[in-house]
Amino acid sequence: MRADPRALRFGAAVTTLVLAAVLVTGSVWPLAAQAVVFALGLAGRSPYGMVFRTLVKSAPKVTEDARPPRFAQGVGLAFAVAGLAGFVAGITPLALGATAAALLAAFLNAAFGLCLGCETYLLIRRLLPAATWEVHQ
Amino acid sequence: MPSARAWLHVGMTGVWVVLATLALGTGIGVVRLRRDGRMRDMSGDRAGDGRGDRLTAEALGVPLGPRATLVQFSTAFCQPCRATRRVLADVSALVPGVAHVEIDAESRLDLVRELDILRTPTVLVLDPSGNIVKRASGQPRKADVLTALAAAVPPAQPDSETITSQEPDEM
Numbered sequence: 001m002r003a004d005p006r007a008l009r010f011g012a013a014v015t016t017l018v019l020a021a022v023l024v025t026g027s028v029w030p031l032a033a034q035a036v037v038f039a040l041g042l043a044g045r046s047p048y049g050m051v052f053r054t055l056v057k058s059a060p061k062v063t064e065d066a067r068p069p070r071f072a073q074g075v076g077l078a079f080a081v082a083g084l085a086g087f088v089a090g091i092t093p094l095a096l097g098a099t100a101a102a103l104l105a106a107f108l109n110a111a112f113g114l115c116l117g118c119e120t121y122l123l124i125r126r127l128l129p130a131a132t133w134e135v136h137q
Numbered sequence: 138m139p140s141a142r143a144w145l146h147v148g149m150t151g152v153w154v155v156l157a158t159l160a161l162g163t164g165i166g167v168v169r170l171r172r173d174g175r176m177r178d179m180s181g182d183r184a185g186d187g188r189g190d191r192l193t194a195e196a197l198g199v200p201l202g203p204r205a206t207l208v209q210f211s212t213a214f215c216q217p218c219r220a221t222r223r224v225l226a227d228v229s230a231l232v233p234g235v236a237h238v239e240i241d242a243e244s245r246l247d248l249v250r251e252l253d254i255l256r257t258p259t260v261l262v263l264d265p266s267g268n269i270v271k272r273a274s275g276q277p278r279k280a281d282v283l284t285a286l287a288a289a290v291p292p293a294q295p296d297s298e299t300i301t302s303q304e305p306d307e308m
Binding site for chain 1: 143144145146147148150151152154155157158159161162163165166169170212213214215216219242243246249250254255256257
């Protein structure tokens with residue numbers, strides 16, 4: 001499966017705004033919504049990507065492998081769930097810390113095109129050699 | 138026992154966390170863009186503990202290039218790996234006696250640990266006997282690979298062997 005890099009960048013920018021809103025307002029709801037978006041992104045059905053495709057009709061000049069960004073959405077989901085746990089349990093440092101980590105990754109992707117989530121894959125495999133992750137094309 | 142709540146009273150803390158995160162991200166991004174793909178000299182490490190600074194044909198599972206070998210570590214979840222593969226394949230086609238070997242990092246975690254590879258792509262430049270002379274994390278530019286080769290490998294022999302290039306299928 002191929003992905004439109006412009007849609008990925010757009011999604012990262014929206015994610016950055018949503019996660020910043022979570023931190024500024026202290027509200028759990030944008031984080032819960034973002035967690036759902038991460039889960040859909042992991043499944044290859046990012047709502048932000050769909051918004052981009054309704055706004056921009058032109059075909060991308062280049063496409064890229066869809067698997068790395070999908071894996072990164074899964075990493076984002078893990079941090080969002082940790083943040084939600086922080087909210088639910090009333091552990092403010094966990095709620096803010098996990099959300100800030102996801103914000104950092106989303107910002108690096110939006111502003112610099114770096115995929116921090118993708119790079120965790122090899123580190124996870126180094127720590128857990130059995131943790132193979134098959135994403136079907 | 139704290140009760141479940143939809144709001145945390147973060148006050149100004151949340152704003153500071155956002156600003157600190159964006160500042161940290163900017164710093165990381167700028168450093169990354171500057172360092173990404175830059176060839177670092179590894180020849181000085183040879184005097185070290187003598188481990189992990191050499192890759193033999195046996196360790197790689199394929200013959201070394203007669204003049205140099207470009208070893209690329211890749212994973213499936215790696216955006217710049219494909220472009221890096223193209224750059225290195227171009228260089229190995231351009232420079233006689235230079236082999237390009239791509240290694241699936243997941244299937245060679247032994248080498249990944251031994252060489253302390255944290256990111257993909259990581260590119261190693263080996264001299265004819267397998268000593269690691271250069272190393273780059275991230276996608277290297279073609280010109281930088283050519284420069285690294287020029288500094289690292291002996292000049293071409295008139296009877297130099299044919300170009301060797303091994304690449305695995307789509308990862």
